[in-house]
Amino acid sequence: MNREVVRKVSSGYLMLVVLTILQIALAYAVYRAAVAVSAGGIVVAAIASVVTAIGWAGFFMVHPNEAKVLQLFGKYVGTVHDAGLKWANPFYSKTAVSTRVRNFESSKLKVNDSRGSPIEIAAVVVWKVFDTAEALFEVDDYEEFVHIQSESALRNLSTSYPYEPHEGEGTALRSHPGEIAQALRDEIQDRLETAGVTVIESRISHLAYSPEIASAMLRRQQASAIIAARRQLVQGAVGMVDMALQELKNGQIVDLDEERKAAMVSNLLVVLCGEESAKPVVNTGSLYS
Numbered sequence: 001m002n003r004e005v006v007r008k009v010s011s012g013y014l015m016l017v018v019l020t021i022l023q024i025a026l027a028y029a030v031y032r033a034a035v036a037v038s039a040g041g042i043v044v045a046a047i048a049s050v051v052t053a054i055g056w057a058g059f060f061m062v063h064p065n066e067a068k069v070l071q072l073f074g075k076y077v078g079t080v081h082d083a084g085l086k087w088a089n090p091f092y093s094k095t096a097v098s099t100r101v102r103n104f105e106s107s108k109l110k111v112n113d114s115r116g117s118p119i120e121i122a123a124v125v126v127w128k129v130f131d132t133a134e135a136l137f138e139v140d141d142y143e144e145f146v147h148i149q150s151e152s153a154l155r156n157l158s159t160s161y162p163y164e165p166h167e168g169e170g171t172a173l174r175s176h177p178g179e180i181a182q183a184l185r186d187e188i189q190d191r192l193e194t195a196g197v198t199v200i201e202s203r204i205s206h207l208a209y210s211p212e213i214a215s216a217m218l219r220r221q222q223a224s225a226i227i228a229a230r231r232q233l234v235q236g237a238v239g240m241v242d243m244a245l246q247e248l249k250n251g252q253i254v255d256l257d258e259e260r261k262a263a264m265v266s267n268l269l270v271v272l273c274g275e276e277s278a279k280p281v282v283n284t285g286s287l288y289s
Contacts, residue, residue, distance in 0.1 A: 002133040004196070007070060007078025012059050012085030022052050057090040067132045069095040079132045097132040105205055106151045113163045113173065118210035121158050121173070123184060125150045126201040127192070134196030142195050149191040150202070157184050163209065173207055180204060 030045040061084075062068050068080045070092045080086060081099075088094070103126040113119050127146055129135045135142040158173065161180065165172040171179050185202040192199060 002076055002137040004131045004133040005076075005078045007080055008082075009070075009080055009086045009088040012061075012087045015055075015058070015087035016085070019052060019055050022055075023049075026052060054090050058087045058092075060086055060088070060094045062086055063096075065098065065100045067097045067099055069097055069132050069136055071095070076133060076137065095136060097129060097135060099129050099132070101126060101128045101200060103127070104147060104150075106147070106154060108206055109151060109155055109158070110210060111155050111158045113158060114160060115162050117163055119158065119163050119173075120206065120208050120210055121154060121204065122206035123150070123154050124201075124203055124205045125188060125199060127197050127199050129196055130198045131196030134194065139195045142197060145195050146192060146197055150188050153187040153191055154184060157187055163207075173204065177204065 026045055026049045030049065060068060062080055062082060064083045066083070068086075070077045070080065070088060072089065072092055077092065079097075080088070103124060105124045106122050108120050108122045110118060110120055125146070129142065139145045157180070162172045164174040173180055181201075181203045184204070185199050188202055189199045
């Protein structure tokens, strides 16, 4: 496995001055040899001029948040991170690798959640290259590798959790975005470790039931909400009825037998749990009997 080796190279500005002076000196030497009609001097000066000309090929530019990977005839020799004008062996090949933070949004994937319900899901992944040698030499195309492996991790994650939680269930895609985002980041990072890439953040950007079951799932959600509301309403009503009976008993306001208690409980539950406002009926029969 190739690991990044940071390499220091010569300043391009210094070498620019050196090669310029050397080029002028060689041009003057060729002129002097030509004037003196010295064949040997001309040949030596000409060879030196060719070598100097090759030296100009050693210049290269490193931009901020960019690295240049150096190779000598296919052998990795190091990576330059320092920005600016640089000079290195003219025979080095110099490949630029961006170390900027990048992001992409995956396509909408149609998968089944852990219950087998078809859903649509997509994610945004923020990443950057941290090892240029691994990024270039361990995979064919590290950008394509990041995209494919991220979508594969997203697909695998979505089959491990339900779309939404039910009674007795824990983490779900819809109800626990923080936990799901962390789990997705960890899974993508495991897949991209060999490519010299680090995942900074990953989050679900789209989550919905597939169109063919969306209406049915909406009705189920509405039914679940109604049941939960009714359960809470009944629990509150029972507590209020119990409190009313206790207050009547403790205050000795009225002494009710079991039959009257049952009638009172029934009436109170109807009033408290009814959809519409109660319409009281005044019983005046005992006044005129």
